[in-house]
Amino acid sequence: MFNRRNLIRLIITAVFALLSLGFVPEGWKHLRVVLPALSPLLSLGGVVATLTVSAVTLLGLPLLLMPLFKGRFFCWHLCPMGFLAESVGRLNRWNKGGANKVPFVGKALALLVIGSAAAGYPVLIWTDPLSVFNGFFAVWREPLTWLSAATASGFVLILLISLLVPNIWCHRLCPLGGLQEMLMRLTKCRKTRQADEPETALEKTRVARRVLLGMAVGGLSGIVYGGFKKRRAAARPSPTAKTPKGGGRRRRRRGTREVSVPYIRPPGAALSIFNALCARCGNCMAACPYGLILPDLGSSGIDGLFTPILMFRSRNGEQEGFCFQECTACTKVCPTGAISSLTREEKQQMAIGVAHVCKGKCLAWNKAEYCMVCQEFCPYHAIDEVERDGVMCPEVDSSKCRGCGACESQCPALPIAILVSGREPQLRLAAPSPYLTQK
Amino acid sequence: MKSIKRRSFLKGTAAVTTLPAVGLTVKAEDKPSATVIVVHGKDIAKMVDAGIAMLGGWGAFVKPGMKVAIKPNVAWNSKPEQGGNTNPELVRAFVLAAQSQGAARIDLPENTCHDEKSTFPTSGVEAALKGTKARLYRPGKKDYQAVEIPKGQIVKRAHVPKDILACDCLINMPVAKHHGGATLSLSMKNWLGSVSNADRRSWHRDGLHQCIADINTFIKPKLVVIDATRILLTKGPQGPGDLAHPDEIIFSTDTVAADAYAATLFKKEPFDVPHIKIAHDMGIGCGDLKKIRVERIEV
Numbered sequence: 217m218f219n220r221r222n223l224i225r226l227i228i229t230a231v232f233a234l235l236s237l238g239f240v241p242e243g244w245k246h247l248r249v250v251l252p253a254l255s256p257l258l259s260l261g262g263v264v265a266t267l268t269v270s271a272v273t274l275l276g277l278p279l280l281l282m283p284l285f286k287g288r289f290f291c292w293h294l295c296p297m298g299f300l301a302e303s304v305g306r307l308n309r310w311n312k313g314g315a316n317k318v319p320f321v322g323k324a325l326a327l328l329v330i331g332s333a334a335a336g337y338p339v340l341i342w343t344d345p346l347s348v349f350n351g352f353f354a355v356w357r358e359p360l361t362w363l364s365a366a367t368a369s370g371f372v373l374i375l376l377i378s379l380l381v382p383n384i385w386c387h388r389l390c391p392l393g394g395l396q397e398m399l400m401r402l403t404k405c406r407k408t409r410q411a412d413e414p415e416t417a418l419e420k421t422r423v424a425r426r427v428l429l430g431m432a433v434g435g436l437s438g439i440v441y442g443g444f445k446k447r448r449a450a451a452r453p454s455p456t457a458k459t460p461k462g463g464g465r466r467r468r469r470r471g472t473r474e475v476s477v478p479y480i481r482p483p484g485a486a487l488s489i490f491n492a493l494c495a496r497c498g499n500c501m502a503a504c505p506y507g508l509i510l511p512d513l514g515s516s517g518i519d520g521l522f523t524p525i526l527m528f529r530s531r532n533g534e535q536e537g538f539c540f541q542e543c544t545a546c547t548k549v550c551p552t553g554a555i556s557s558l559t560r561e562e563k564q565q566m567a568i569g570v571a572h573v574c575k576g577k578c579l580a581w582n583k584a585e586y587c588m589v590c591q592e593f594c595p596y597h598a599i600d601e602v603e604r605d606g607v608m609c610p611e612v613d614s615s616k617c618r619g620c621g622a623c624e625s626q627c628p629a630l631p632i633a634i635l636v637s638g639r640e641p642q643l644r645l646a647a648p649s650p651y652l653t654q655k
Numbered sequence: 656m657k658s659i660k661r662r663s664f665l666k667g668t669a670a671v672t673t674l675p676a677v678g679l680t681v682k683a684e685d686k687p688s689a690t691v692i693v694v695h696g697k698d699i700a701k702m703v704d705a706g707i708a709m710l711g712g713w714g715a716f717v718k719p720g721m722k723v724a725i726k727p728n729v730a731w732n733s734k735p736e737q738g739g740n741t742n743p744e745l746v747r748a749f750v751l752a753a754q755s756q757g758a759a760r761i762d763l764p765e766n767t768c769h770d771e772k773s774t775f776p777t778s779g780v781e782a783a784l785k786g787t788k789a790r791l792y793r794p795g796k797k798d799y800q801a802v803e804i805p806k807g808q809i810v811k812r813a814h815v816p817k818d819i820l821a822c823d824c825l826i827n828m829p830v831a832k833h834h835g836g837a838t839l840s841l842s843m844k845n846w847l848g849s850v851s852n853a854d855r856r857s858w859h860r861d862g863l864h865q866c867i868a869d870i871n872t873f874i875k876p877k878l879v880v881i882d883a884t885r886i887l888l889t890k891g892p893q894g895p896g897d898l899a900h901p902d903e904i905i906f907s908t909d910t911v912a913a914d915a916y917a918a919t920l921f922k923k924e925p926f927d928v929p930h931i932k933i934a935h936d937m938g939i940g941c942g943d944l945k946k947i948r949v950e951r952i953e954v
Contacts, residue, residue, distance in 0.1 A: 588835030
């Protein structure tokens with residue numbers, strides 16, 4: 217156990233853990249994207265589903281090529297999740313070798329991911345071990361709640377499985393391992409632990425058939441899931457009667473009219489396929505300097521479990537904040553392109569939601585109080601002043617509102633009288649942000 | 656509170672109760688009850704020197720070894736020329752003067768509205784204080800102290816930064832600007848940038864203008880300096896909005912009088928701003944322009 221190889225693996229794991237925890241110098245915070253982005257599963261899923269290549273997705277290339285020459289070298293020597301799963305498995309003294317009786321689920325998972333990504337809607341991308349590892353270490357922050365720590369659950373689950381059945385994760389379940397195993401077989405490189413005999417023609421066709429079948433099932437599930445999501449989105453009410461101006465980088469699909477949704481995604485989110493593309497790595501949640509991004513527990517559907525949503529006020533009222541106009545932290549750390557990188561200008565033009573005043577709760581409308589805190593805080597001048605009996609009352613101009621949540625986070629009314637709902641898709645507003653005039 | 660009203664009323668009318676007689680007493684009391692010094696110019700340091708000289712020099716405010724607290728308005732992520740925050744040069748002029756007077760400490764607690772990590776640099780105040788011993792900071796939970804406001808009508812308790820409570824010389828240094836809720840944000844309103852967020856919030860619920868007046872019965876600065884070098888006429892208090900450039904700095908020891916004068920820069924009658932009217936009626940200061948002596952200095 218305590219040999220040189222494991223010492224190196226321990227060091228690598230520690231370095232990656234520190235990276236995921238955010239121990240990087242100020243100004244280099246976006247480096248946390250590196251670990252999950254190393255996984256070819258995430259980058260392949262992202263690239264195939266969105267048909268865009270970025271510098272981040274290119275990070276997955278080395279691990280895509282490595283198995284062709286070195287087999288599963290990454291799994292046995294470098295992978296931090298693998299090291300931890302294996303180490304936990306060593307604690308198990310009562311059950312050894314149950315793993316080999318299980319079929320190689322990981323291969324099927326990898327094929328599902330890639331096949332469904334090809335259909336435009338990658339499913340199960342969140343099973344990637346590097347994003348699961350990252351998801352565990354990214355959640356440690358103030359204040360730590362059950363909700364904010366939810367993305368850590370995948371990691372705990374893998375360790376539990378590994379404790380019960382040692383090595384089952386790396387050898388049988390891991391989709392990244394499965395992908396590398398399949399890639400390895402493309403070349404004649406044989407560095408597996410199993411004793412290998414030459415492959416027969418029959419076996420070759422069997423492998424090809426399995427790959428085809430996996431991809432087909434993946435593609436089918438992608439089409440079905442994606443279609444389901446689209447139908448549900450089309451059934452939602454529109455917050456404004458306007459047609460959206462300009463789309464994201466994604467190709468347009470049918471039914472892109474703007475709808476109002478109960479959840480607010482980080483700016484730059486590719487909404488139509490967000491639940492699929494999001495790896496649940498926790499990077500955006502950890503990157504947000506205001507702690508606004510939390511895992512969703514179902515408002516975006518069961519397939520949106522643990523995806524990031526913005527909450528401008530925590531339930532106990534202890535924490536409040538809004539998506540600050542000068543900040544682009546969360547857009548710089550997404551490994552799959554579920555959240556695309558935005559510049560300061562792009563972020564300030566991007567409407568992620570729209571605010572609504574509930575006049576029955578509003579201090580100004582309902583009780584004729586001098587308040588206007590929403591207008592005071594609105595960075596985009598989206599709150600109009602309406603005078604009523606000498607008291608100024610707020611009205612939201614949805615053509616300027618970007619859904620940053622400044623109003624919601626500060627509203628003094630009990631209960632809160634101004635609430636932001638998400639816009640789907642996010643869109644660039646025609647009215648320029650007043651902040652774009654300043655440097 | 657009722658007793659104060661009665662007292663001030665009695666004082667004002669000198670026990671005369673009939674209506675014509677009240678008119679007479681006002682005439683008899685025509686001598687100003689507050690002084691506002693308005694310095695017009697471009698060179699902030701010289702304007703400050705001129706204004707302070709009129710008030711009796713720095714010695715009247717800061718003595719060696721004193722703890723000085725300044726409450727600028729540095730609430731927003733807004734650049735100096737946009738008028739959302741107090742002019743950094745003005746803050747620096749005061750800090751340097753206090754330092755040369757031998758102040759032991761100079762604290763600038765500011766409960767910013769935007770993240771202080773971007774607000775303090777963007778406002779230019781952080782850079783202006785570089786090399787001085789002044790400490791600009793956002794008070795945390797431990798920096799606050801709960802206090803009773805005995806004369807408050809609505810506000811009975813508030814959380815005020817300890818440095819403001821414990822200082823020997825308190826200077827209120829707001830910027831004059833438009834405000835959706837408070838009509839204008841001047842010196843009295845500036846204390847909302849000092850108290851805790853919970854206080855701020857409940858005051859908006861319970862009658863903002865009365866609460867502004869209430870906190871001013873408790874926090875009594877030695878000097879009020881209103882930055883009117885540039886004023887936000889619209890889209891306040893955050894901006895960016897339409898600006899006017901009166902190029903004035905307003906000095907007074909009477910916070911209500913200073914606000915009353917500053918309101919005229921916005922072409923407003925002081926008593927059209929409810930909290931000035933309330934503060935005047937409560938006897939916190941004089942908001943009646945007829946009773947305020949305005950001394951103008953050109954630098």
